[in-house]
Amino acid sequence: xxxxxxxxxxxxxxxxxxxxxxxxxxxxxxxxxxxxxxxxxxxxxxxxxxxxxxxxxxxxxxxxxxxxxxxxxxxxxxxxxxxxxxxxxxxxxxxxxxxxxxxxxxxxxxxxxxxxxxxxxxxxxxxxxxxxxxxxxxxxxxxxxxxx
Amino acid sequence: xxxxxxxxxxxxxxxxxxxxxxxxxxxxxxxxxxxxxxxxxxxxxxxxxxxxxxxxxxxxxxxxxxxxxxxxxxxxxxxxxxxxxxxxxxxxxxxxxxxxxxxxxxxxxxxxxxxxxxxxxxxxxxxxxxxxxxxxxxxxxxxxxxxx
DNA sequence: AAAAATTCCGACAAATTTTGTCGGGATTTG
DNA sequence: CAAATCCCGACAAAATTTGTCGGAATTTTT
Ligand code: FES
Ligand code: FES
Numbered sequence: 001x002x003x004x005x006x007x008x009x010x011x012x013x014x015x016x017x018x019x020x021x022x023x024x025x026x027x028x029x030x031x032x033x034x035x036x037x038x039x040x041x042x043x044x045x046x047x048x049x050x051x052x053x054x055x056x057x058x059x060x061x062x063x064x065x066x067x068x069x070x071x072x073x074x075x076x077x078x079x080x081x082x083x084x085x086x087x088x089x090x091x092x093x094x095x096x097x098x099x100x101x102x103x104x105x106x107x108x109x110x111x112x113x114x115x116x117x118x119x120x121x122x123x124x125x126x127x128x129x130x131x132x133x134x135x136x137x138x139x140x141x142x143x144x145x146x147x148x
Numbered sequence: 149x150x151x152x153x154x155x156x157x158x159x160x161x162x163x164x165x166x167x168x169x170x171x172x173x174x175x176x177x178x179x180x181x182x183x184x185x186x187x188x189x190x191x192x193x194x195x196x197x198x199x200x201x202x203x204x205x206x207x208x209x210x211x212x213x214x215x216x217x218x219x220x221x222x223x224x225x226x227x228x229x230x231x232x233x234x235x236x237x238x239x240x241x242x243x244x245x246x247x248x249x250x251x252x253x254x255x256x257x258x259x260x261x262x263x264x265x266x267x268x269x270x271x272x273x274x275x276x277x278x279x280x281x282x283x284x285x286x287x288x289x290x291x292x293x294x295x296x
Numbered sequence: 297a298a299a300a301a302t303t304c305c306g307a308c309a310a311a312t313t314t315t316g317t318c319g320g321g322a323t324t325t326g
Numbered sequence: 327c328a329a330a331t332c333c334c335g336a337c338a339a340a341a342t343t344t345g346t347c348g349g350a351a352t353t354t355t356t
Contacts, residue, residue, distance in 0.1 A: 001153050001230070001343095002268070004239050006315060008149070009257060016256055029331070038253040040316055049333060062324025063330035082149075091152050105186040108164055109157060116280060120150070123271055132264060147325080149314095154344060177302070188345055197304060210353025211301040295354080297356100304351075311344070322333070 007085045008078075010044040011051060013037050016133050018069050027066030027147050047085060054084040064147035074138045079124035089124065091117045155233040156226075158192040159199060161185050164281050166217050175214030175295050195233060202232040212295035222286045227272035237272065239265045 004012075014033050021028075030045035037044075048067050052059035056076055057067045082089050094101035094110040095117055101107070130138060152160075162181050169176075178193035185192075196215050200207040204224055205215045230237050242249035242258040243265055249255070278286060 001234060002237050002239060005149050012257065037255065043316060061332045064325065065331050086149060089150050091150060107185065112280060132260060134260065191345060207303065209303045212354060213302050
C-alpha cells in the first residue's frame with residue numbers, strides 16, 4: 001500500500017538525472033535515462049511523456065530531441081507528480097469521482113476518511129522536488145531552444 | 149499506491165463497530181462484524197486475529213467468545229495498525245530488512261527516500277484511532293471477564 | 297460426553313493492479 | 327529519404343491483494 005510505484009520511482013530518477021547535469025542544459029532522451037539506470041525504456045518513456053503533457057518537462061520531437069526540465073519544476077510537489085502519473089490521490093475509492101465502492105452497506109469509511117485524505121494530500125503537497133532530491137540551489141535553466 | 153487495503157478498511161470498520169457499543173462491554177464475534185458490514189467473514193476474522201495477537205484486542209475462544217477492545221486501543225496509531233496488518237511501512241523496498249530491490253544499478257532512491265520515509269511514518273504515527281474514528285471521549289472499558 | 301460456537305492457522309484460488317512489451321504513427325534533423 | 331526521437335494505445339506478464347477452503351483447538355451449552 002505504501003510502496004512507490006515504478007512510475008514514480010522512474011520519474012524521480014529521471015528528475016534526479018536531469019537535475020544533476022543541469023548547467024549543461026541539453027535535451028536528454030528517454031533512452032539515455034533508461035540506459036543509465038537500467039530501467040525499461042518504454043516505461044520510463046511513457047512517464048516522461050505524461051510529465052511533458054502535464055507541463056513539468058519540455059519535450060522536443062525528432063533526432064537530437066528529448067526532454068528537459070521546465071522552469072519551476074523544482075517546486076512541483078510529490079502530490080502533483082502522483083496525480084499526473086497515477087490519478088487522484090485517495091485513501092478510499094468512494095472519494096474518487098466515480099465512487100464505485102462496493103461495500104456501501106453501512107460503510108462509514110468515506111466520511112471518516114475525508115479529513116484524513118485531505119491531510120495526506122497536504123503532506124505530499126508540501127514535499128517538493130527541490131527538497132526531495134536534496135538540491136542546494138537550482139541553477140536557472142536557460143531558455144529553451146531548438147536542439148540544433 | 150495510496151488506497152487503503154481491505155485489511156485496513158475492515159479493521160477500521162471493526163474498531164468503529166466495537167467502539168460504538170462500548171458501554172455494553174461484551175464479546176463481539178467476527179461473524180457479527182462480517183454480517184453487519186457485509187464483508188467476507190474469513191478476511192475480517194484474520195484481521196481480528198492479527199490484532200489480537202498484536203495486543204490491540206482481547207480474544208476469547210469458544211461459544212459466546214469473540215473480541216473486545218483492549219485498554220489503550222484508542223491511542224493506537226494508523227502506523228501501528230498498518231505494521232501489524234501489512235508489515236513495515238516503507239516507500240521503497242530497499243529500506244526493508246531484506247533489501248531485495250532489483251534496480252540497484254545507480255539507484256539513488258534509498259538514500260533520497262530514507263528521510264521522507266521517516267516523515268511519512270511520523271505522519272501516520274500521529275493519527276490515532278480516537279481521532280480517526282472521531283470519538284469524543286472513550287468510555288473506560290470494564291475489566292475483561294470470561295464470557296459467562 | 298457430545299454438539300455447537302468460536303478463535304486460530306496455513307494453503308490455495310481468484311481477482312485486481314502494476315509492470316512491461318509490442319506495433320505502429322508523427323515530427324524533426326541531416 | 328533515413329535515422330532519431332517523441333507519442334500513443336492495445337495487449338501480455340508479473341506481482342500483489344483479496345477471498346475461499348479445510349481443518350485444528352478451546353470453551354460453553356445441552
Ligand atoms: S470504503 Fe467506500 S464504501 Fe466503504
Ligand atoms: S528503489 Fe531500491 S534500489 Fe532503487
